[in-house]
Amino acid sequence: MSRGLARNPPVNWVWAQGEDIVCDHCGGRTQLLPNPPEKLINIAGEFTKAHSKCSRQSAPPPFKSWSNPLDWVVGDDVSISARTIWAVAMGAKPAEHDPPEDPSDFGRCYRLLSSFPEWRARLVDVAAQYPAWRPFVAVWDEMTISYEEEVLADGNRRAPKLYNLLRRLRYAKAPAVSRKAPTATLV
Numbered sequence: 001m002s003r004g005l006a007r008n009p010p011v012n013w014v015w016a017q018g019e020d021i022v023c024d025h026c027g028g029r030t031q032l033l034p035n036p037p038e039k040l041i042n043i044a045g046e047f048t049k050a051h052s053k054c055s056r057q058s059a060p061p062p063f064k065s066w067s068n069p070l071d072w073v074v075g076d077d078v079s080i081s082a083r084t085i086w087a088v089a090m091g092a093k094p095a096e097h098d099p100p101e102d103p104s105d106f107g108r109c110y111r112l113l114s115s116f117p118e119w120r121a122r123l124v125d126v127a128a129q130y131p132a133w134r135p136f137v138a139v140w141d142e143m144t145i146s147y148e149e150e151v152l153a154d155g156n157r158r159a160p161k162l163y164n165l166l167r168r169l170r171y172a173k174a175p176a177v178s179r180k181a182p183t184a185t186l187v
């Protein structure tokens, strides 16, 4: 979808992120979803046109730092993966506990750990409780470096290197994890 939006002329710093369309150069964003497809194309087209001449800002916008974990969890930077780290660190049981899916998802984990750096050491506990996390935790530093290089330094939120790494990890033959409750065995 993001590629289609950037067609003719190529405005490859405008792309779809979650339910929004965003401009990597100025940080502008507008909501795409929920909208009928024809309206969506108009919004995307107008946004792309409006941002087709945006020049890149030198520094990425600084992100919010949290001092109270309780504020974070009711805040606006939460995802399933970041909340999983939060839950393990806080001794709670999350209903969902998927590892980060894409660079923006990883960014939420990154920002959480920037606010509470002592929780970096708790990732081993996340992996111990949720085996799907094991391959991710094993290369967390590598993902962190990619994120810092691609997203924070270069301002490229698509972060292709990190994206590919996350995909590989997701489809890596990790130990099978059942998301369902174990079925009772009839004897």
Ligand SMILES: [Zn+2]
Pocket (backbone or CB within 6 Å): 023, 024, 025, 026, 027, 028, 050, 051, 054
């Ligand atoms: Zn812009």
